[in-house]
Amino acid sequence: MENLVFNYFIPTKILFGPGSLNRLKDETLPGKKALIVISAGTSMKKYGYLDRLTAILKEKSIDYVVFDKILPNPIKKHVMEGAQLARQEGCDFVIGLGGGSSIDSAKSIALMAKNDGDYWDYIVGGSGKGKFPSGGALPIVAITTTAGTGTEADPWTVITNEETNEKIGYGNQYTFPTLSVVDPELMLSVPPHLTAYQGFDAFFHAVEGFIAKIATPISDMFALKSVELIAKYLPICVKDGNNLEARTYVALANTLAGFVESTSSCTSEHSMEHALSAFYPDLPHGAGLIMLSEAYHTFFASKVPQRYIQLAKAMGVDVDSLPEDERPFAFVKAMKKLQEECGVGNLKMSDYGIKEDEIEKLADNAIKTMGGLFEVDPYKLSFEETVEIMKKAYR
Incomplete structure (x- = not known):
């Protein structure tokens, strides 16, 4: 027998298709100052994706700060650093630009910008303390440049606690992106x-x-x-x-x-x-x-x-x-x-x-x-x- 009793909850608006990054110009973004989260690699700058995004933000009179330390297997230390930067700079939303690691990190940073303590306090499983993040999260915009994790359409974020070798997925109603851009033109550069x-x-x-x-x-x-x-x-x-x-x-x-x-x-x-x-x-x-x-x-x-x-x-x-x-x-x-x-x-x-x-x-x-x-x-x-x-x- 199929599961015929279920919940359906995907609150994300998705702009899908070639050229969709340009369609961001017509969207109302969820804040006035963004923390842009990208990887420590060079591709977002080399292929001009970061410049295209910041040009759109400038056109919309939205300030931004760039956090560019994310690793291919993202770690807790960078989540905590990113959240501290978001608070310090008064960012009121987070943009993840790149692959799953950047968008996952953006989700976790958005959560920790609004909640006290350590990220692992909220993780369920392993040595996580399973606390509920009563502060919610900053709004998240996901701009994916890869086709792999689906993180633009789900609440999940996967971060490694590098001190304990625990790589654990986490997500709740707060970690769905508010808005996601899936523009396959940004994926042409993936080897x-x-x-x-x-x-x-x-x-x-x-x-x-x-x-x-x-x-x-x-x-x-x-x-x-x-x-x-x-x-x-x-x-x-x-x-x-x-x-x-x-x-x-x-x-x-x-x-x-x-x-x-x-x-x-x-x-x-x-x-x-x-x-x-x-x-x-x-x-x-x-x-x-x-x-x-x-x-x-x-x-x-x-x-x-x-x-x-x-x-x-x-x-x-x-x-x-x-x-x-x-x-x-x-x-x-x-x-x-x-x-x-x-x-x-x-x-x-x-x-x-x-x-x-x-x-x-x-x-x-x-x-x-x-x-x-x-x-x-x-x-x-x-x-x-x-x-x-x-x-x-x-x-």
């Missing part, structure tokens, strides 16, 4: 390997949200469409990054996967990856998910075969022509083929320094820090099964 990693992050948001036991008819609709679009258009983006039509469809798949995150949930595959990149922050999140995916989804395809048959169909597989016992695993085959087409079929954990004898520690971290996602799995994994999946993924 092929990152396009693939990010595309697979969106893919797994959709897939996990589809198998999660809290999936609803609404999240299913978004998830299956997202999977279909990524299967069709991601290889084109990887081979020809300037193909605006393909970039737009992958951007759409990513935003749909964000809707999945708002209406369903990731599962323990994400918990396992967070453990990997908490200890090895140079590991791109999408790459970690790809490494886990074959072992993880082979395991779960045997537990909820019907769901995986639907996913295989969404990827364009003629499932009905296959023997019945092979049908659920057709998804895993199609996923592996897609990874190969995107040039990410042979990623190994050892490439990032992860050692096999650490797997029990990493599995323990996954369960202790992001145990909530294990609760929405369609089958309850034991610690031993978690270790076994991670070991299979390692080999």
Whole structure:
């Protein structure tokens, strides 16, 4: 029986499509002084995206301050620094410009600009204290330059506590962006390997949200469409990054996967990856998910075969022509083929320094820090099964 009792709450206005950054000129922004959050990398400046944004703000007589320290796996220290700067400068809203790490950081900074204490006081899971942020958050504007996290369409933000090696997702009604801009023209500059990693992050948001036991008819609709679009258009983006039509469809798949995150949930595959990149922050999140995916989804395809048959169909597989016992695993085959087409079929954990004898520690971290996602799995994994999946993924 489907979940026919559910809540639907996505309060974000989204400007979608090529040229949408220019449409920001016609929007009423939620404040008079912005903290613009960007990464420590060079791309926002090099490609002129920051200049385009600040020109629009100047035209609208909105002041701004730039905070440019965010790492690919963002850390708590920078959230606290950014929040202090926002308070000090009297910023009344936050703009995240860039990929998931910049927008996630913007959400967490917006929260801490309005609440006392340490960011980890509010985190649920691990050593977080689970306090409710009674101060709410500053309004958030998200301008995404990647198609990967869907963070422009969901409340979630993922930050690592670098002191404790805990990488934990967090979100509530305050951390939805007020306004999001999804302009695929800003994604044309993303290099092929990152396009693939990010595309697979969106893919797994959709897939996990589809198998999660809290999936609803609404999240299913978004998830299956997202999977279909990524299967069709991601290889084109990887081979020809300037193909605006393909970039737009992958951007759409990513935003749909964000809707999945708002209406369903990731599962323990994400918990396992967070453990990997908490200890090895140079590991791109999408790459970690790809490494886990074959072992993880082979395991779960045997537990909820019907769901995986639907996913295989969404990827364009003629499932009905296959023997019945092979049908659920057709998804895993199609996923592996897609990874190969995107040039990410042979990623190994050892490439990032992860050692096999650490797997029990990493599995323990996954369960202790992001145990909530294990609760929405369609089958309850034991610690031993978690270790076994991670070991299979390692080999």
